[in-house]
Ligand code: SF4
């Protein structure tokens with residue numbers, strides 16, 4: 001099963017849910033936790049340990065000026081504006097390139113070949129028995145989040161139980177994280193902003209055909225609007241975590257709630273069972 005943990009907005013406690021869920025599950029079965037928030041990975045704050053790190057690269061075109069006759073075909077082809085053909089040279093803007101490989105194919109002079117360009121890193125560690133952590137980190141100055149998310153998810157492809165902690169929001173990195181997942185936990189908080197962004201996130205999961213359930217975090221007991229929204233949209237509330245200074249303090253120390261307060265493992269085990277049911281996985 002591949003499970004995503006996402007949220008329409010940042011700061012809802014999504015990573016806390018993913019970390020505690022993975023920790024609890026890893027006590028009974030092997031779990032791979034994938035940190036797909038490659039611009040700001042933070043699961044390593046909960047799970048320290050030495051990691052093996054490798055580069056993530058994408059192919060980018062390199063133009064051989066001696067073979068190029070400035071025919072303009074590559075510039076016409078590139079829909080991303082990454083190539084501009086001038087009278088005496090071809091300008092390449094790597095930050096706009098999506099590595100589609102098309103310019104290499106359309107060049108009649110075979111003046112373009114591809115070379116790898118580093119955009120970030122992939123790290124693998126085993127912080128606990130039964131738990132593997134795979135993280136991606138985007139290089140400063142790069143904007144190519146999607147290929148890094150694809151690379152870290154591919155690394156976990158053959159693992160039986162994968163939990164992908166998504167970036168917040170509803171943009172391309174979230175869509176890439178959700179792609180191929182069997183179910184998604186959407187973590188929200190019962191505020192007007194929380195509900196607004198939950199609507200957007202629910203819309204994305206529905207369009208991608210990923211079954212979603214809701215975790216209400218930091219509940220102050222006034223969850224009526226969120227509950228009404230879930231009933232109206234046939235969304236199961238998988239878990240409600242109360243607002244608690246103690247939980248906030250545990251979290252701020254980088255500790256795991258389920259480790260400091262083992263009684264919470266029962267709640268996260270129940271959450272895992274509901275997620276498996278949502279994904280159609282038999283226990
Ligand atoms: S298509 Fe090839 S030959 Fe034409 S301008 Fe581009 S690199 Fe040069």
Ligand code: SF4
Pocket residue numbers: 060061077078079080081082083096097098099100101102103104
């Ligand atoms: S690889 Fe694709 S996106 Fe990149 S420059 Fe060539 S045509 Fe444009």
